Amino acid sequence: MGEQEQLNRLVAFLHKSPTPFHAVSNMKSRLEEAGYQQLSEKASWQLQPGGQYFIIRNDASLVAWKMPKAKDLITSGFRMIGAHTDSPCLKVKPNPELHKHGYFQLGVEVYGGVLLGPWFDRDLSLAGRVSFQDEEGQLRQALIDFEKPIAVIPSLAIHLDREANSGRAINAQTFLPPILGQAGEKPDFRALLKQQIEREGAHVSQVLDYELSFYDTQPPGLVGLNDEFLTSARLDNLLSCFMGLEALLSSDLVEGQLLICTDHEEVGSMSASGAQGPLLDHLIERLLPDAENRARALAASMMISADNAHGIHPNFSDKHDANHGPLINQGPVIKLNANQRYATTDITSSMFRILAEQENVPVQEFVVRSDMACGSTIGPITSAEIGVKTLDIGVPQFAMHSIREMAGSQDVINTIKVLSRFYRAEQV
Template structure:
């Protein structure tokens, strides 16, 4: 796949995936189109040699894998499906001062200031009781620009450009209407009706998130950049998804996109949970074979990397300051915040070099804290040799992030050809 087609597909995937639920649904459709068979964790698996399979958990995490049978040297690619956002509280409606607004919680390490004065909408999962008295879940996406978080005018805050802070409880409530007759239950029923669910007897719960309605797009004189919400980490999800869809069934490869990375991965569908281990043990139910497979395989933990910010270059170690459109980044940390070691680095660099793909190295400034990824969590839980890599990004955790238009395609070529 050439870079233009790759990036056009990426833009569409970003726009169609406002929540981890939607991202997982879209990846599942892609896997099915590529010949993967869906498995159910609640049923016995009958895996066939030469088959391709995928399985989801909580509607928000997904694993896809080939099953060649004889080969056990898997390339595993790990990413995460969640991104920082504003999540709706269970009882969200606040009616005061002439408007209807929603109470929200900040999910993950969110940059709050960019959320002001944006046209935002709402999407996620709703659980309800159907006409047969059975609990069902459905994904909704309002799509319409239904809310905004207005800034306080500078006339009322003369220090706004010097020391502005944001109170997560009081300052970031999106406003929706001046009609105080607004009924939240009716609003949810209207959204269910839009997708053909007309007889919900009871609305029990929801997991809904606000998102920016501005579409993903190219930016730059020569389309140098891609700007979008949720590049962290749908960028890596897209790369991993396309990579495994592009290899033959006799190539041992696995892709996992886990939820809840932005809040620590400690959940049934997060990297700290049992999803990957459960899947691998069902693929290799003999313990000796399982250990042989784990120790013969390698995990590429793919997450975004901090590109050097041209307006804040001092925030980087100048010898380890990645540039956008200059190649994939290998992320290294002496304290194991990244799982990279010299052996996994050598394997990755050798493969990239053989394919003519550039690679950069990132180390955080020694006097600054370092974020982490699913890499160390997976390496610890599974015991698999792991490398942390990323795609250079600016404005990470903002409502709109920026990445180079070359780098994701470069990582795709490395992963697709890794076993060849």
């Protein structure tokens, strides 16, 4: 498989996945093309050795796995890779219509730790899931994507705010409502959604509710004199979802292999479809109903939590510990924190170093400055919830939580190699 082909597939995936709902739908398509079978959590399962399956919860979280052929799960356990499908963004409020001075705007709510400044003066579109009644009165859902630019959040001219470059606080309530157009009276947003759903092929009696977010329409791209950088929205953390899926689909069917991509990480993961919810625990209980067998299998398992890391920024190098500033395109980053904000232990990090060495891939480390707060991932949550040994790693990137982020193209290729090796590991 060519490296350029892999990067092209990544760019296409990012472009087609403006929301977690779309990301899961696209992952589902690839899994089905590879012969994976979707299972309903409501149904009884008849799993076969060598079988390939996946489940989806709330359209925004997905777990895919392979059942081992030659060994049982009790002794071999699972090789797990975890990531999250959500990214910081601006979500549309339930009663969003604003009509001021002849302009039609939508009220938005900030989802997660958004870096707000880059959202101004971008060509924005709108996507997500809509719940509606069809003509027979049945409750249905549809994924929609306006695709074309339909909105913008214009900056205030510097002539009217001479202190703008000296540091201005952004008021999320008053500064952020995007402008969608001009109107003589306040439009009905749900009527616009009805038109969009019907334009995409469904018949709608009435739109009920929705989960919609704005996104930047500029497509992902390879940037730099030698295409060494990847720039895109939602690299945190659709990049890790993609790398985990690539590794799963390319790995040999030897051991139990599992990929979990959950929603709501950016707001704490505490939901039915988040890492702090029961999704993974429920799955493992169904695969191994006997408590002792389940405990033995988890003791033989390992998870790699993949979530991007902070690369050292040449203009802001003082924000890093000098000995732990990862460089873009110098290899995946092992993330460590003494206060358990990351789940890495010396054992799990050593295992990862061995796997990377087998693939001739360099490895870096990230430790936050001792005088700064540290973010976290699904790693500590999953490790605590199911008791599996866990490692936190990530591709180094710039502009985390911006509307457009930046990572290294070679880091993507190298990290997929190590994750693929992990899935093939005889022992973890």
